[in-house]
Amino acid sequence: MAIAAQNPEPADAAARRAIEPVTVYTLDRLPPYDQAFYENIRSDMTLAETIVIPPRDARVFEVPAGHLFRICNNEGPQVGDLNLWNTTDLTERFYSGKTRALHATHISTGDRLWSSFPGFRPMATVTHNTLDWYGIDEYGAGVHDVIGTRCDPYTQHMLSGTDYHYCCHSNLTRALAAARNLSLDEAEAHVHDVVNVFMCTGYTRDTNEYFMKASPARPGDFIELFAEFDLLAGLSTCPGGNCGSGHSSDDAPCWPMQIEIYKPNSDKLAGWSPATANGYGGGHGIG
Numbered sequence: 421m422a423i424a425a426q427n428p429e430p431a432d433a434a435a436r437r438a439i440e441p442v443t444v445y446t447l448d449r450l451p452p453y454d455q456a457f458y459e460n461i462r463s464d465m466t467l468a469e470t471i472v473i474p475p476r477d478a479r480v481f482e483v484p485a486g487h488l489f490r491i492c493n494n495e496g497p498q499v500g501d502l503n504l505w506n507t508t509d510l511t512e513r514f515y516s517g518k519t520r521a522l523h524a525t526h527i528s529t530g531d532r533l534w535s536s537f538p539g540f541r542p543m544a545t546v547t548h549n550t551l552d553w554y555g556i557d558e559y560g561a562g563v564h565d566v567i568g569t570r571c572d573p574y575t576q577h578m579l580s581g582t583d584y585h586y587c588c589h590s591n592l593t594r595a596l597a598a599a600r601n602l603s604l605d606e607a608e609a610h611v612h613d614v615v616n617v618f619m620c621t622g623y624t625r626d627t628n629e630y631f632m633k634a635s636p637a638r639p640g641d642f643i644e645l646f647a648e649f650d651l652l653a654g655l656s657t658c659p660g661g662n663c664g665s666g667h668s669s670d671d672a673p674c675w676p677m678q679i680e681i682y683k684p685n686s687d688k689l690a691g692w693s694p695a696t697a698n699g700y701g702g703g704h705g706i707g
Contacts, residue, residue, distance in 0.1 A: 634664030
């Protein structure tokens with residue numbers, strides 16, 4: 421519950437509020453999205469692997485550099501939580517906050533998913549999004565957000581006093597531990613804030629609180645990404661199903677999700693090379 425303002429407005433309150441905003445990172449300063457390049461890759465690719473993720477569960481899988489992977493809704497409007505790591509160094513992982521600042525609260529075709537410092541480079545580029553038509557609705561909601569975290573048992577315990585073991589945080593921890601032969605404690609340290617794929621979210625206009633609503637995804641919808649270097653990816657099928665009523669319980673209808681990994685024709689990648697680590701050489705920000 422928010423506490424009402426305890427201080428009176430100053431005489432120049434209206435003038436202060438009327439100051440026009442300044443975009444922090446304008447799109448023209450980012451490396452441009454080469455639409456022709458990615459569409460050319462997509463025009464000639466072969467399905468290399470299919471992975472089915474059961475409801476209220478997670479899988480971790482590798483995506484080689486230069487391959488594409490699709491996250492597919494084939495049976496119902498299911499939301500998923502995506503983690504990304506550098507295959508050879510789990511400490512380099514998806515940086516949701518910087519991705520949000522560089523692009524937007526919700527990602528779509530042409531946006532990149534950026535890695536943590538000091539590597540700080542594009543991990544994956546969104547090459548297709550069947551829900552790009554949705555945009556931002558009248559409530560301020562969009563699809564595929566990078567503003568939420570992931571449902572987790574700690575918040576669940578604090579808010580309800582109950583212990584639920586199939587939150588996305590828990591699912592991803594178990595899946596990473598199994599994939600990399602780690603203890604659960606070791607794996608948990610690498611699970612991080614996510615891309616909420618297919619989730620429809622925003623902030624309320626009156627109280628600025630994070631909200632979710634039923635996903636507009638339907639069978640056949642997918643989001644497709646291009647791996648800019650060798651990736652380890654983890655996806656959890658959220659126990660909230662379409663997240664239209666709640667999450668972190670066994671009450672919501674849930675569906676499996678499917679991962680499809682595609683290998684492009686090598687000729688299409690001529691001249692392309694994997695993303696390299698950021699060139700800043702100051703050393704821990706000291707300079």
